[in-house]
Amino acid sequence: MRLPYVADPPPVQTEQDAAIVQRIRDRRAPRPLQALDLTLLHSPNVADGWNSFLGAVRTKTSLTDDVRELAISRVAVCNKAWYEWGHHAPLAIKGGVSEDAMETVKRDSLGERPEGLLSEKQWAALVYADEMTKNVQVADETFAVLKQHFNDQEVVEITATVAAYNCVSRFLVALDVGEKNGTGPGALSAH
Structure with a gap:
């Protein structure tokens, strides 16, 4: 710290x-x-x-636990905010995301959706979080896929969640809160 x-x-x-x-x-x-x-x-x-x-x-959003925590966990990975990952990856697992699916979330580059690990809806949120975090601007194609799975309220809530946790991760990493900088994501387990 x-x-x-x-x-x-x-x-x-x-x-x-x-x-x-x-x-x-x-x-x-x-x-x-x-x-x-x-x-x-x-x-x-x-x-x-x-x-x-x-x-x-x-x-206080309408998002399901799996979608919210997948998005937050992806922000943590993209920003190497391992303190954030340590708190939210277990919540994603608790919300029903498999440990194998979380291994996909940990990749530097998402690539193609792994069959059977994440639903199309979960994948749409994950890709959206990835693009928002890495590029700020989101491709029209990515947004169109997101809109196929989420209503307007949910889109606002996913966007606010990704934006908020980018703020959190930048604060955590800049100040090395929790002394996790440079450590990596560590082992997964639900709290």
Whole structure:
């Protein structure tokens, strides 16, 4: 980590700061504050906005767990954000994605959809996340395939998820949160 983590429990200077820490604890419950939280809490107002935004993206969309976590996991791979991978790849498995399918997600280049591992719908979301992350611009063909499988609300939610987790991964990698830079994705297992 390039900065020291804030102590846990975090020291608070104001009632507003105490309320921010409590909101983050409430969202994380029953888990404790994470290394990411203890980094963000160097700036309580940023941590509060982050918590609200990412909380909505992670828990208040209509996306299925498999699609959401596949997209997040692909962002992690593309950006070599192994702390992010370590949290979200197990959630993809828990959401019904096989470990063999997650091996496909870990590839540098996706290539062709492996038969029997990922549905066309899952693959469309994965390719979209890949292009958004690597190129920012998404090919019309890729978007057309996405639209065959997802309604307008889901397209907005997938796009917001990929965009949000690109933000997360860049923060994690720049500051080496969780001390995972340069380590690789590691072994897979569902939490």
